[in-house]
Amino acid sequence: xxxxxxxxxxxxxxxxxxxxxxxxxxxxxxxxxxxxxxxxxxxxxxxxxxxxxxxxxxxxxxxxxxxxxxxxxxxxxxxxxxxxxxxxxxxxxxxxxxxxxxxxxxxxxxxxxxxxxxxxxxxxxxxxxxxxxxxxxxxxxxxxxxxxxxxxxxxxxxxxxxxxxxxxxxxxxxxxxxxxxxxxxxxxxxxxxxxxxxxxxxxxxxxxxxxxxxxxxxxxxxxxxxxxxxxxxxxxxxxxxxxxxxxxxxxxxxxxxxxxxxxxxxxxxxxxxxxxxxxxxxxxxxxxxxxxxxxxxxxxxxxxxxxxxxxxxxxxxxxxxxxxxxxxxxxxxxxxxxxxxxxxxxxxxxxxxxxxxxxxxxxxxxxxxxxxxxxxxxxxxxxxxxxxxxxxxxxxxxxxxxxxxxxxxxxxxxxxxxxxxxxxxxxxxxxxxxxxxxxxxxxxxxxxxxxxxxxxxxxxxxxxxxxxxxxxxxxxxxxxxxxxxxxxxxxxxxxxxxxxxxxxxxxxxxxxxxxxxxxxxxxxxxxxxxxxxxxxxxxxxxxxxxxxxxxxxxxxxxxxxxxxxxxxxxxxxxxxxxxxxxxxxxxxxxxxxxxxxxxxxxxxxxxxxxxxxxxxxxxxxxxxxxxxxxxxxxxxxxxxxxxxxxxxxxxxxxxxxxxxxxxxxxxxxxxxxxxxxxxxxxxxxxxxxxxxxxxxxxxxxxxxxxxxxxxxxxxxxxxxxxxxxxxxxxxxxxxxxxxxxxxxxxxxxxxxxxxxxxxxxxxxxxxxxxxxxxxxxxxxxxxxxxxxxxxxxxxxxxxxxxxxxxxxxxxxxxxxxxxxxxxxxxxxxxxxxxxxxxxxxx
Numbered sequence: 147x148x149x150x151x152x153x154x155x156x157x158x159x160x161x162x163x164x165x166x167x168x169x170x171x172x173x174x175x176x177x178x179x180x181x182x183x184x185x186x187x188x189x190x191x192x193x194x195x196x197x198x199x200x201x202x203x204x205x206x207x208x209x210x211x212x213x214x215x216x217x218x219x220x221x222x223x224x225x226x227x228x229x230x231x232x233x234x235x236x237x238x239x240x241x242x243x244x245x246x247x248x249x250x251x252x253x254x255x256x257x258x259x260x261x262x263x264x265x266x267x268x269x270x271x272x273x274x275x276x277x278x279x280x281x282x283x284x285x286x287x288x289x290x291x292x293x294x295x296x297x298x299x300x301x302x303x304x305x306x307x308x309x310x311x312x313x314x315x316x317x318x319x320x321x322x323x324x325x326x327x328x329x330x331x332x333x334x335x336x337x338x339x340x341x342x343x344x345x346x347x348x349x350x351x352x353x354x355x356x357x358x359x360x361x362x363x364x365x366x367x368x369x370x371x372x373x374x375x376x377x378x379x380x381x382x383x384x385x386x387x388x389x390x391x392x393x394x395x396x397x398x399x400x401x402x403x404x405x406x407x408x409x410x411x412x413x414x415x416x417x418x419x420x421x422x423x424x425x426x427x428x429x430x431x432x433x434x435x436x437x438x439x440x441x442x443x444x445x446x447x448x449x450x451x452x453x454x455x456x457x458x459x460x461x462x463x464x465x466x467x468x469x470x471x472x473x474x475x476x477x478x479x480x481x482x483x484x485x486x487x488x489x490x491x492x493x494x495x496x497x498x499x500x501x502x503x504x505x506x507x508x509x510x511x512x513x514x515x516x517x518x519x520x521x522x523x524x525x526x527x528x529x530x531x532x533x534x535x536x537x538x539x540x541x542x543x544x545x546x547x548x549x550x551x552x553x554x555x556x557x558x559x560x561x562x563x564x565x566x567x568x569x570x571x572x573x574x575x576x577x578x579x580x581x582x583x584x585x586x587x588x589x590x591x592x593x594x595x596x597x598x599x600x601x602x603x604x605x606x607x608x609x610x611x612x613x614x615x616x617x618x619x620x621x622x623x624x625x626x627x628x629x630x631x632x633x634x635x636x637x638x639x640x641x642x643x644x645x646x647x648x649x650x651x652x653x654x655x656x657x658x659x660x661x662x663x664x665x666x667x668x669x670x671x672x673x674x675x676x677x678x679x680x681x682x683x684x685x686x687x688x689x690x691x692x693x694x695x696x697x698x699x700x701x702x703x704x705x706x707x708x709x710x711x712x713x714x715x716x717x718x719x720x721x722x723x724x725x726x727x728x729x730x731x732x733x734x735x736x737x738x739x740x741x742x743x744x745x746x747x748x749x750x751x752x753x754x755x756x757x758x759x760x761x762x763x764x765x766x767x768x769x770x771x772x773x774x775x776x777x778x779x780x781x782x783x784x785x786x787x788x789x790x791x792x793x794x795x796x797x798x799x800x801x802x803x804x805x806x807x808x809x810x811x812x813x814x815x816x817x818x819x820x821x822x823x824x825x826x827x828x829x830x831x832x833x834x835x836x837x838x839x840x841x842x843x844x845x846x847x848x849x850x851x852x853x854x855x856x857x858x859x860x861x862x863x864x865x866x867x868x869x870x871x872x873x874x875x876x877x878x879x880x881x882x883x884x885x886x887x888x889x890x891x892x893x894x895x896x897x898x899x900x901x902x903x904x905x906x907x908x909x910x911x912x913x914x915x916x917x918x919x920x921x922x923x924x925x926x927x928x929x930x931x932x933x934x935x936x937x938x939x940x941x942x943x944x945x946x947x948x949x950x951x952x953x954x955x956x957x958x959x960x961x962x963x964x965x966x967x968x969x970x971x972x973x974x975x976x977x978x979x980x981x982x983x984x985x986x987x988x
Contacts, residue, residue: 153521154514154528154553158506161350171342172323173210173249175385180207183387190364190411191239191392199239203387206243211313212305213247218315219304220277220296228322232276232293233371234258234285237394240298241371242380244280252315253277254322256337257371263630264289269334270327320539326374328478329567329576329636338478339539340377347535348481349382351508355486356415356444356472358386364411368393373573374482375417375448401429401727402742408442415444420452427456427463428727429742440467448474448483450569451560452501455975458806461492475503475560477574479545481536484510485558496810499973502557510534512558513544514551524553527561568597570605570635577607580638583631584609584624589617592646594654595638598663599976607638608663612646679711687755690738694755697732701725712752716745735914737761779919782834782848789845790836791821797899803937803978804872804959807971808865816864824850827858833893835923837916846901847912849920854885854892854933868970872962872980873935880954880982885933892984893924895934898941913941924987931986942981951983 180188184204191199201209221229231248233255235241248255256276258267271279271293279293280301287295323342330336358365365383367390369376383390391411397403405426408416418426423445430438445460452473460471470490476483487504489495506512514528515521522528532545550561566577577595584593591612598606613619621640628637641663647655678695680688695710702710702720710719716726730745737760744757782790795817798805805812828834828850837847852858862870885892900912924932934951936942937959945951960974971978 152523154524154526155521156506156512156553156556156558158351158508158510158534161354161508170346171249171317171321172345172381172385173246175346176246177207179385179387180204186387187389188384189239189242189390189392193238201239201243206246208308209305210243210246210250212308213244213301214250214313214315216301216304216306217247217251217253217278220294228318229253229277230256230274230322230325232256232258232271232274232279234260234279234281234289235298236260236282237368237370237392239392240282241392242367242384242390244298244301245380246384249323250313250315252317252321254325254339256325256327257376259370259372259633260285260289262633265631266335266633270337274325274327274337322539324377326372326478329574329579334579340478340481341539344481344536344538345377345381347509348378348483348507349385352378352382353386354508358383358388359414362388362414364389364391364413365415366391366393366408366411366413368395368398369417370395373449374476374478377482379417400742400746401426405429405438408439412441414441415446416442417446417448419449420447420456421450423447423460424456425727427459428731430463432731443468444470444472446472446474448476449573453975454495454498454501454973455806457489457501458492458495461489461495462800465492473501473503475558476536477547479538479541480510480532480547481538483507484532484536485512487557500559502554503551503560504557506532506534507536510536514553527552530558562600566595568600568605570607573633573635575607575636580607580609580628580632580636583628584611587619587624587627589614589619590624594646594656594659596656596659596663598660607636608659609638609640610646610659610662611640611642612644613642677710679709682712682752683755690755690758691751693733693736693738694751694758697729697736698751701729701732710751712755713750715750716748716754733758734761777846777915778838778840778843779835779923780838781832782828782836782850784829786836786845786848787825790848791818791825793845793848793901794821794850794897794899796902798897800902803939804869804971804980805866807974808868811865813864816862816866819864820860820862820866823860823862824858827852831856833927835919837912837919844901846904847916848897848899849895849916850897851920852894852896853889854881854894855887855889857894868964871964872959872970875962876955876957876980876982877935880933884954885984886930890928891930893920893927893929893932895920895932917941917945921985921987929987931984933982933984936981936983942979945981945983945985951985953981953983955982956980957982 180203184207185202187200188203188206189199189201193199217231229252231251231253233241233244233248234257235244245255256270256274258270258279267289268291271290277294278296279290280296280298281287281290283297283299285297320341320343322339323345324340326338326340327335328338365379365388367376367379367383369379380390389411391407391413393404393407397407407413452471457471457473461469470488473487473489474483475485485503485506487502489501495501511533513521513531513533514526515531516528527550530547530549530551532547533543537543537545548567549563551558552561553559568575568577577597580595581593584590584595591614593612594610596608596610598608609624611619611621611624619642621642624640625637643662647658649655677699678692680691680695683691691712698716698719698721699710702725716729721729726745727742730740730742733740738758739761740754740758745754748754748757780786795814798817799812799814831852833851833853835849835851836845837849838845860870898913898916904912920932932951934941934945936945957980958976959971959978959980960969960976962971963969
C-alpha cells in the first residue's frame with residue numbers, strides 16, 4: 147500500500163476557532179457584528195416598483211429580536227428538542243429577517259419552495275413536523291394541509307414593540323441551524339441536519355482563505371433557500387458587516403438586469419453554477435464595453451462540473467484582468483463545499499484534462515478508498531470519503547459521498563459517480579428516486595432512468611418505461627403525474643418502449659437505450675421541420691416564424707418534449723437561460739434582433755414573434771452592406787503580407803477550436819512558418835482576398851482559398867501537422883468520391899480569420915460578409931461550387947443556417963485517433979464537431 151504520504155489522504159488546515167468558539171451560534175455572532183456596524187446597511191432590496199427596502203444592522207438586530215420573542219410563544223411546552231420553523235416565502239428583504247429571527251428564537255429553519263409539487267411538500271411536512279409554517283399573505287394554503295400556518299404579517303404584528311430586556315434562548319448540544327431536504331434513493335426526499343458548528347466551520351474557512359477586502363461593501367443573495375449554496379451567501383456577508391443585496395429569481399436569470407445590478411452595487415464576488423457562468427460569458431460577448439464587471443474579481447463555481455473549456459473561455463473573456471475562478475466541490479451533507487481549487491490565469495489550464503476540485507477546507511479530511519474501504523495509493527481512483535467539522539449532524543464520523551476521484555500532485559481530480567446520482571442545475575438528483583416514483587403508477591411494469599450526456603450543458607433526463615399487458619398508460623399521463631410530484635429540474639422525458647434490453651449478465655443495456663433515445667429525437671433538417679407547427683401564424687409573420695420555430699427546434703433539440711407552436715412557451719419546450727441567449731444570437735445571425743429581456747419575459751412564441759424585428763438600418767443585413775461598398779475586398783497581394791500573417795496568427799493562436807487541445811505545443815511561430823510556406827502560392831493563384839474597412843482602410847478579415855485540385859504541397863515541422871492530418875483524414879474520402887476531379891470546378895475555402903480587436907457582434911458581421919463575398923467571387927471565377935471544412939461553431943451556423951451549404955460530414959473531434967493510437971483532441975467535449983460542407987452555385 148505504500149507509506150502514509152503516498153496514500154490518498156488530504157488534510158485541510160487545522161484551526162482552533164478560539165476559546166469556546168465551538169459553542170458560538172450564528173445569531174450570537176450576528177448580534178456582536180451588529181454592535182460593531184450598527185449604522186451600516188445590513189440588507190438592501192429593490193422591489194418591482196423600484197422601491198428600496200433598507201435595514202441597518204441595528205434595525206435588523208432589533209426587529210429580529212422582536213420576531214424571535216413572537217416565535218418563542220408558539221412553543222407551548224418545555225421540550226428537550228429543538229423546534230423547526232418551515233419557511234415558504236419569496237425572495238425579498240423579509241427573508242433574511244425571518245431566518246435570523248428563527249435562529250434567535252433557538253429554532254432551526256426548514257426551507258420550502260412554493261414551486262414544489264404539493265405531494266413533495268406534504269411529505270416533507272409530515273416527516274419534519276415543523277412547529278409552524280411561515281408564509282406570506284395570499285399564499286396557496288391548500289399546500290399546507292394539517293400544518294400550523296402563520297403569515298409574516300401576523301408574526302410581525304405579534305412581535306409588538308421593541309423590548310429592552312435581553313432575549314433568552316436555550317442552547318442544545320450540537321444545536322441545529324438548518325434542515326435541507328435533498329433527493330433520496332428511497333424514492334422520497336431526505337432531510338439533512340446542519341448544526342451551527344458545521345455552518346461556522348465553513349464560514350470561518352471562507353473568511354480566512356477568501357476574505358472580504360476593505361472596499362467590498364455589498365454582496366448578493368440570489369440562490370434559492372432550498373439550495374445549500376444560499377447558506378454562505380446569506381451568512382458569510384452578514385456576519386462580517388457587509389450589506390446583503392437580495393436579488394429575486396427573475397432578475398438572476400435575465401443577464402440584461404442581473405449584470406447592471408452587479409455593476410450598480412460593485413459586487414466583487416459571485417457564486418454560480420457553470421451553466422450560469424456560460425450564460426453570462428455569452429451575454430458579455432454581445433457587449434461592446436470591455437470594462438463591464440471589472441469589480442467582480444472572485445467567481446465561484448459549484449454544483450456542476452467546471453470544464454477546462456469553460457474555464458478557458460472565462461479567462462479569454464477577461465484577458466489581463468485580475469480575476470479568480472474558484473472551483474468548489476461538495477454536497478448538502480458537507481455544508482455545500484468541502485474542497486476548493488483556485489485559478490488565477492489561463493496558463494494554469496495548459497495540459498489540464500480536468501479542472502481539479504483541489505484540497506479540503508479547514509478542519510476537514512478527504513480519504514480515497516477502494517470497495518473494501520481501504521486506502522488506495524495516490525493516482526488511483528477511489529470513492530471520496532469526507533471527515534471533519536463540515537459534516538451534517540447525522541454523519542458524526544465520516545460521509546461516503548458516492549463520488550469517485552484520484553489525487554494527482556496534491557490535488558483531487560473528480561472522476562464522476564458510480565451510482566445513480568447526478569447533478570442537474572446544481573441540484574443533486576438520485577435517478578433511483580425518479581424510478582421508484584414512476585413505478586408507483588398503476589399499469590407500470592419496468593422503469594429505467596438515464597442521463598444523456600451527464601455533466602454537459604445539454605444533458606437530459608430520460609425515462610424508459612414498459613407497461614403491463616392489457617393496460618393503457620400514455621407518456622403524457624406519466625408526465626402529468628410527475629409534474630405534480632417532482633420539482634421541475636427532476637422531470638424526465640418519457641419514452642414507452644416494448645421491452646428493456648439486457649446484457650448477457652442480465653443487467654440493463656444502457657448504451658442501447660441511449661442510442662434508442664438519440665434515434666427518437668430530431669437531429670436533422672427534416673426532423674426539425676416536422677417538429678414545427680405554424681397553425682395560427684398569420685401570413686405576414688410566416689417568414690419570421692419559420693426562422694424562429696426552426697431555430698428553437700434545432701437548439702432545444704433532444705430536450706424538446708412537444709411541438710414548437712405559437713402557443714408554446716420556450717422554457718416549457720425545454721429551454722433554459724443558457725440556450726435562450728444562444729437562440730437570440732442565432733436569430734441575430736439570421737437577420738432578426740430581440741432583446742434578452744423581451745425574449746425571456748415572453749409568455750409564448752407568439753409574443754416573441756411580435757417582438758422580433760428585422761435588423762435595423764444601422765445594423766444592416768450582410769448583403770446590403772456589401773452592395774453599398776461599406777467594406778472593400780481586395781485580392782491578396784504582397785502589400786498585405788505583414789497584416790495578413792498577423793491576423794491569421796493571432797486569430798488561430800488565441801481562438802482556434804482544434805488547436806486549443808494541443809496547447810502549449812503550438813506557438814505563434816508555427817503559424818508564421820505555415821503562412822510563409824503558403825504565401826507565394828496564395829498570391830500567385832489569385833483566389834484569396836482581404837477585407838478592409840472603407841473608412842480607414844484597415845484589414846479586418848482575410849479569406850484564403852485554393853482550387854480544390856491545385857493545392858500546394860506543405861512540409862511542416864510543427865505540431866500543426868496534427869491539424870492537417872486530421873483535416874486530410876476527413877476530406878480525402880469526400881474529395882475522392884463526392885467531388886468533381888477537374889481543376890476549375892470547386893473552390894476550396896481553406897482558412898478564414900478576423901482582426902483580434904473586433905467585438906462579438908462585429909466578428910459575426912465580418913465573417914458573414916466574407917462568406918457572402920466568397921460565394922460571389924467563386925461565381926465570378928466560374929466555379930461550380932465551394933467546399934469547406936468548418937471547425938468553428940459560428941461559421942458552421944452561417945454556412946448551414948444562412949447560406950444553405952449541404953452538410954457532407956459531421957465528425958465528433960474527440961473520436962479522431964492517429965495511426966499510432968493517440969487521440970490528440972480526446973479532451974474535447976462530445977458537442978465539439980467538425981463539419982465538411984459543399985455549396986453548389988446556381
